[in-house]
Amino acid sequence: MDWNHELLDSIVWLGKAFAISMLGMTVSVALLGIFTVWGRQFRRLTWAFFSPKRSLLPLAGLTLIVLMTLFSVRMNVLFSFWYNGFYTAMQKLDAKAFWFMLLVFAVLAAVHVTRTLFNFYLRQAFLIHWRAWLTDNLVERWLAHQGYHRSQYVPNAPDNPDQRIQQDVESFVSGSLNLSMGLLDAVVSLFAFTVILWGLSGALALFGVEIPRAMVFLVYLYVIVATVFAVWIGRPLIRLSFLSEQLNANFRYALIRLREYGESIAFFRGETVERGNLLTRFASVIQNMWAIVYRSLKFQGFNLAISQAAVVFPFIVQAPRLLAGKITLGDMMQTAQAFGQVQDALSFLRSSYDEFAGYRAVLIRLTGFLDSMDAAALLPSAHIVPSQHSVTIEALTVRTPAQIALVENLNLSLTANTALLIRGRSGIGKTTLLRAVAGLWPYVDGSVTRPVEQQALFLPQKPYLPLGTLRGALYYPASPLMGNQAAHVLQQCHLGHLASRLDETADWGSILSLGEQQRLAIGRALLSQPQVVFLDEASSAMDEGLEHAMYRLLRQVLPKSILVSVGHRSSLLEFHTQELTLLGNGKWQLSALV
Numbered sequence: 001m002d003w004n005h006e007l008l009d010s011i012v013w014l015g016k017a018f019a020i021s022m023l024g025m026t027v028s029v030a031l032l033g034i035f036t037v038w039g040r041q042f043r044r045l046t047w048a049f050f051s052p053k054r055s056l057l058p059l060a061g062l063t064l065i066v067l068m069t070l071f072s073v074r075m076n077v078l079f080s081f082w083y084n085g086f087y088t089a090m091q092k093l094d095a096k097a098f099w100f101m102l103l104v105f106a107v108l109a110a111v112h113v114t115r116t117l118f119n120f121y122l123r124q125a126f127l128i129h130w131r132a133w134l135t136d137n138l139v140e141r142w143l144a145h146q147g148y149h150r151s152q153y154v155p156n157a158p159d160n161p162d163q164r165i166q167q168d169v170e171s172f173v174s175g176s177l178n179l180s181m182g183l184l185d186a187v188v189s190l191f192a193f194t195v196i197l198w199g200l201s202g203a204l205a206l207f208g209v210e211i212p213r214a215m216v217f218l219v220y221l222y223v224i225v226a227t228v229f230a231v232w233i234g235r236p237l238i239r240l241s242f243l244s245e246q247l248n249a250n251f252r253y254a255l256i257r258l259r260e261y262g263e264s265i266a267f268f269r270g271e272t273v274e275r276g277n278l279l280t281r282f283a284s285v286i287q288n289m290w291a292i293v294y295r296s297l298k299f300q301g302f303n304l305a306i307s308q309a310a311v312v313f314p315f316i317v318q319a320p321r322l323l324a325g326k327i328t329l330g331d332m333m334q335t336a337q338a339f340g341q342v343q344d345a346l347s348f349l350r351s352s353y354d355e356f357a358g359y360r361a362v363l364i365r366l367t368g369f370l371d372s373m374d375a376a377a378l379l380p381s382a383h384i385v386p387s388q389h390s391v392t393i394e395a396l397t398v399r400t401p402a403q404i405a406l407v408e409n410l411n412l413s414l415t416a417n418t419a420l421l422i423r424g425r426s427g428i429g430k431t432t433l434l435r436a437v438a439g440l441w442p443y444v445d446g447s448v449t450r451p452v453e454q455q456a457l458f459l460p461q462k463p464y465l466p467l468g469t470l471r472g473a474l475y476y477p478a479s480p481l482m483g484n485q486a487a488h489v490l491q492q493c494h495l496g497h498l499a500s501r502l503d504e505t506a507d508w509g510s511i512l513s514l515g516e517q518q519r520l521a522i523g524r525a526l527l528s529q530p531q532v533v534f535l536d537e538a539s540s541a542m543d544e545g546l547e548h549a550m551y552r553l554l555r556q557v558l559p560k561s562i563l564v565s566v567g568h569r570s571s572l573l574e575f576h577t578q579e580l581t582l583l584g585n586g587k588w589q590l591s592a593l594v
């Protein structure tokens, strides 16, 4: 190798390798997308990110990463020639060549360090941008069409969507980059070092047969046989790693529920049941971990044995030629290095099989998530027509998932300043009717004309208080406003003792009593002044006096608003103008109240 002209040669090599690699990668992605399921899943998850219509930066970043990967192969090739020159200089006791090779090494090492650092930065920046984009995209899909809630009605609803968004996206982007660039590195190294090995390899007599260029054929045979066995041994790891993610997420979910329902569990002294539940879930995690350990022992044991045998193999094959003076010590060392590189490259599939197994599991989970979000978006719901100051329900039929009618052919109309009280025995379908009116329930026919968005407020029995300040909870989902209005509303809702803590951040959902939370929710209605308020037993935790006071307040502050309440107490009747009684089997009765 002529080190004085190496810069130009390397640039030409890089140019050619880059053109071929880009072509090869494009064709591979297209073919994988046509012939394999996981290729299609990969394309589905990556297409939008790399689309030039959206931005040219991802493609530019990927192009640069490909270039840096090829650069790294070229550096390995240069180091392999450096080894040859260096050991040959030592064997010949050539001091001038020795010092020259050290100078070459200094240049190579400096380039290597710079390239490695730049490559690290480039890859990390690329991964961060990709992860941020994909997470954003999945969160958007999760929130769109209320997929986070309505996907529960989809057959085979996705388990643990939180894990998919947080963990799988990370594994997906890093797995995609590591595996694709690892494969590119392997293929290009294979070509580059096979050429070197070809030049260094001699004939070998085996069982009386003369094999020309034996080293090249032997390394290929060696690794191909090893790969076939490794794939066969490692195959069960795909299913095991999929299970591992799922079982861990199930266990984590059970732990989170324990924290969430801590108070109820503590009242019940339900520790024994909870422990049993947690340990059962954890036992599945452990059982699967052992299965992975035993399978990995076989897989890694095989891989290690193969790699160790490969260390001495080239020396054994080349030793007779070195001892016969046909090759130099430098040739011998370069053979060992090139053999190692070809071996590594060919072993890529074998050694990254378990990573690929995990990667496929991630692909299945992420596309499963997208499928259920798509299915949730297509679920039917009541036809909602926006209107001002009126609610009209036409031919509304609401069923359970088992197609049992809860309400059949309901028709009613409410105008400003009127109020409807929905009553009926427990489990008859009152909450489900409100879900249908909100557009959440999929087992429904008919249409609802009503105010929409911020003009309609649904208050459930157990209010949702977001993490953050009390003021934020009071204004939710609108942005909180500073000023005295919030404190005034707290006073009105008999929550004056909390006025000084409005801007305190705390877990308000677990601090406030249910009755206080329900009054806070009434405060939300007073602040947001919607045209219609749906109250689903939203005052059930208050005593009758407080409930009375809250309804009177609602009527005073929101005289024009329509109220639709679900409640059991007869004392609510005086605040309503109509009563809807659900009778079961879809039957209902509507009557006017005076």
Ligand SMILES: Nc1ncnc2c1ncn2[C@@H]1O[C@H](COP(=O)(O)OP(=O)(O)OP(=O)(O)O)[C@@H](O)[C@H]1O
Pocket: 400, 401, 406, 424, 425, 426, 427, 428, 429, 430, 431, 432, 433
């Ligand atoms: N997600 C669901 N999947 C299956 N069935 C459901 C679901 N949600 C509600 N149901 C069923 O629909 C029926 C009506 O439930 P709903 O909660 O509307 O009753 P309700 O009248 O509000 O009862 P309560 O007064 O006790 O709150 C019940 O039989 C319930 O089991």
